[in-house]
Amino acid sequence: MSSEKIYDIAIIGAGIVGLATAYQLSKKRGLRVLILETEKEIADHQTGNNSGVIHSGLYYKPGSLKAQNCVNGRNAMYIFCENNEIAHERCGKLVVATTAAEKKMLSVLEQRGHKNGLNGLKMLSAEQMREYEPHVRGVAALHVPETGIVDYKDVARAMSWHIRNRGFDLLTETRFIGLQEEKSGALVLETNNGEYRAANIINCAGLYSDRVARACGLHPGVRIIPFRGEYYELKPEREKLINNLIYPVPNPRFPFLGVHFTRMIHGGVEAGPNAVLAFKREGYHKNDFELKDTLEIFVYPGFWVLALKYGLYGLGEFYRSFSKKAFVSALRKLVPEIEAADVKPAGAGVRAQALGPGGKLIDDFYFVDAPRQIHVLNAPSPAATASLSIGATIAEKALEQFSF
Template identity: 55%
Template sequence: MYDFVIVGGGIVGLSTAMALGETYPQAKIAVLEKESQWAFHQTGHNSGVIHSGIYYKPGGFKARFCRAGNQSMVGFCQKHDINYNICGKVIVAVEESELPLLENLYQRGLQNGMKVSKISAEEVREIEPHVRCLAGLRVPSTGIVDYQKVAQKYAELIELQGGELHLNTKVVKIVNTNNDTQVIETTQGNFETRFTINCAGLYSDRIAKLAKAKPQAKIVPFRGEYYELTPEKRYLVKTLIYPVPNPAFPFLGVHFTKMIDGTVHAGPNAVLSLKREGYHKTDFNLRDFAEVMTYPGFWKLAAKYSEDGIQEIIRSFSKAAFVRSLQRLIPEVQAEDLVPTHAGVRAQALMNDGKLVDDFSIVQSDNSIHVCNAPSPAATSSIEIGKAIVNQMPAFSHLQTNLQTSLKV
């Protein structure tokens, strides 16, 4: 009998298990992951940015967790000797129409309690000599790290706490018993638990349904495709360079990211993936595709953002169009300076009315908690999300009674 079983071995699932082990050191904890390695999907395919929190609605989970997570992630890396770099980033306006949006973003940064400064085009060029813009913001707290290495350290700490880690373990069924517990049936046997925590990312809505929870949104996968600057052109980017995001579109736009290994990635675009784990244009899964195509919320979203969506699709199939987007920031970039690199898939929760869930979503159910929406900046916020989930445990009085019994508190 387990006290806690976490479904999903990405960075959020592992951080949650780590936080539980710290709070309940005698609890029996297991993490189940269907892949053969930890943090394989969203964590292993992201851009490695330690986000600042400037973009997010003040007071929301993303704003609070990201702001605190920026500091706790840096502290974790320092404590465990994980390579990171707080290099800062610039956000730039390249057209007159973007200047009011830049001002709004500056005010949001101040509301979120951040150190952010307005800088002129000349000051931008002192930081990023090859950028051409009208004005910019300097966000010094943004950094870069390898989140797979962070997640691996989480896993090592869980084992030191006495937690169990199970790879190649896919959940196929969840059964509620008469003893106020759940039996999680997997490809590697059954796990009986007093409490289940769903951190399944791209499959979080399906796991929630297996547990008889009622997620209010469906996961729709969006693939983000990247190019990489050739080694001889990496000098064009010193830190991180972002455009002013379009407030009418839920993605940040293509940008330049210097990675912790010294490479420079350019992107991503955002296109519908025809498979939840579809990292290539040709990847296709009939069930995943049918779920999206028959979901009213998707068609309402598509109608609302039809023009932007078409531009993203064009950028996906036309390198020339992708390059033109990048040249808005750095005019010197040419097609021959870019080579394709890995793509990522974002698990984005979408409501039936066509609204994207724009904040982290953590849903409580009987004997379970479901993280139903945790895209970027979830990696930055992972330590804080784990703490928040643990802090929700006192809401379950019957669970506390069971824990006190099992832990002999």
């Protein structure tokens, strides 16, 4: 299938960032927008395989795009869920310190939370925390009441309903391959499913966003490194050990939050995710391997700087990936009653993490502009929470930059 129609904007990728961008653009009347998605279903990758947490904005550096968009996006997400009758709960979470050193870091987090505009943060003693979570152990905890849970696939479906309803075209099973420019000035998007024309493009391709940028003639300046996050789930008879969400104090030297307990909106309690280097961009299973993806990691100089920096941590995560005992021992630090027999393997998600050539993991959301192009090259957690705010930022940028 091809189309002679010239769209004002083509968005590549129907994960929550691409969909939220389209949703925000759809508020402007008369725009012709096309969304291309490789998979048969929308939100099949990061958006559909995450922890389902509506993050509060506690962790992020004040003033960063993550902090601003998480707080604004979280509020917008609660309103969107209410307006669209999407199951969600503002259930709150505990961040639990298990040592005196972690307790100090908890105070730093609390201050950060205040700077980011969070409401209702409460420092709890060991006794007080057990009023919220009777089975948790630690020396202190921070209660974060604004955290919630949702299924982001439900959110993505609602966004796509609005987008289609307002006349935008969303094509699944249509993978963007390359970009040409016609004499008329129109951009021609080559796909596995024919050619499409647009005046401008927005790249929201998640795990493939750097490759899509390269296919558009850009040097993205970063490489996407896939980190798999594996989950276990609690057996139904042990779910009573967890009321809501229980997180460890994150180690500030490492980029991920550490394995935690999450009650899911449609039932069940998950434990995880860890963070293991994946040898395939969409490598959801331990043995998944793709030569091209692996070579791209290993020939990238930044990867070796990263490997030296996080060597032991990375090995620990690999160990936890293959050893249930090691995984459970990380969980037992928070809830000592958990036994290996209480959990069984669940699914996994793969994070698209941008890495700079100097080995720096890009912490904040990261956009690169080119004439008639906007590329989203880093949208890791909390981008699902923040999606409506990120989408509004990109839509605003697009309307200005593309002169609409």
